[in-house]
Each structure stands twice: as C-alpha cells, then as structure tokens.
Amino acid sequence: MEDYLRNELVKCMKILHDRGLVSGIGGNASVRLNKNEILITPTGVFKADLKAEDIVKIDINGNVIEGCLxxxxxxxxxxxxxxxxxxxxxxxxxxxxxxxxxxSAGKKIEPINYEAWKIFKDVPIVEFKPPGSKELADLVAKNIKSKSVVIMKNHGVIAVGSNLKEALYIIEALEEISIMIFVASCLGKITTIPEEYLR
Ligand SMILES: [Zn+2]
Known part of the structure; x- marks a missing residue:
C-alpha cells in the first residue's frame, strides 16, 4: 500500500506540473497512510522529477519518520x-x-456549467497569509469545514478528497471552470446555467 501511495503522489505532481497547475518547485500533496502516519511531497524539489523515495513519511504531529528530504x-x-x-x-x-x-481580479466562480454550480458555488475564499505559516494553516482548516476546496487569495488552492484522484479532480475541474469564465469574460458577458435550474 505504501509503495502504491508513494507512486500515486509522484504521478499526481507530474500531472499538476504537466497541466501548468504548479511550476517547478511549487505545490505539494499528501496522503493519509494510516491513523498516525502521512506521506507528503518534499520541499524544494522540481515536482516533475519527483521519485517515490523522495516522499517523506511523517507522524500526525509533524515528526519525520522516514525520508532524507x-x-x-x-x-x-x-x-x-x-x-x-x-x-x-x-x-x-x-x-x-x-x-x-x-x-485576484475580484470576479467570482460563476455557475457557468453544472460542476461550477454543484461543487464550487460556495467555495470558501480566504485572505492572504504567508505560505507555510500557522496562520494560513488555521485559516484554511477553519474554512474548509465540510467543503472539498478552499481558494487562498494571491496564492493557490487546497483540495481534499477521500483519495488523491478525488482531490486532483477538484483541482482540475476548478481550473477548467476558471478558464471557461476567463474566455467568456474576454469575449463578452458570461452566460450562466438558467436561473430555474439553479434553484
Ligand atoms: Zn503554494
């Protein structure tokens, strides 16, 4: 199981990098290995070149159990x-x-398609806090509640799932919708799903 999850993390970061959702050393991902252990990507490594052995194993309190990075x-x-x-x-x-x-431009994630309405209609957006800070950790944990995603202003997004693919889908769907909104706003006015279906 652990080997499988390490490889899934490597694959996930490659997909994010290939799709332009992270650049170089940006972004990170983790999985719960069991009640007390978590596997997480290392800092400072070029994400498209990650290897299974680069993944760091930590306990739920943040102590490193295994890993050189x-x-x-x-x-x-x-x-x-x-x-x-x-x-x-x-x-x-x-x-x-x-x-x-x-x-950043002050626009919203409008219901341009079904997923935008169903998954992202009340997506929490939190104010900027320094990356890696406890303030950011507390703010995101407080806002994510039962949601699958939080947008962190001037920084990025955090998606969660019962497995990595579920979280990856959220990241990809949100970006797909954002591209649709961007294109529609460039070419004219955004037409959303008709009001009667939004109720
Ligand atoms: Zn970041």
Missing amino acids: KPSIELPLHLSIYKSRSDVNAIIHAHNPYTIGII
Missing part, C-alpha cells in the same frame, strides 16, 4: 486538515493560474 513547508496546513477532517485521506495544493487570476 525536508517535508513541504505547507505541512502545518496538511496536518491541521487531517486533524479536523477524519473523512479526508488526500490533500493537494496547486497554484491554479486562471482560478487565482479570476479571484
């Missing part, structure tokens, strides 16, 4: 979510450029 600087954020959400087994942090661009 330093865990992601967003480790406090991952831990605070795992501690407050027993349903979460995977967390991904990416820098979705269209999503962050749209939010």
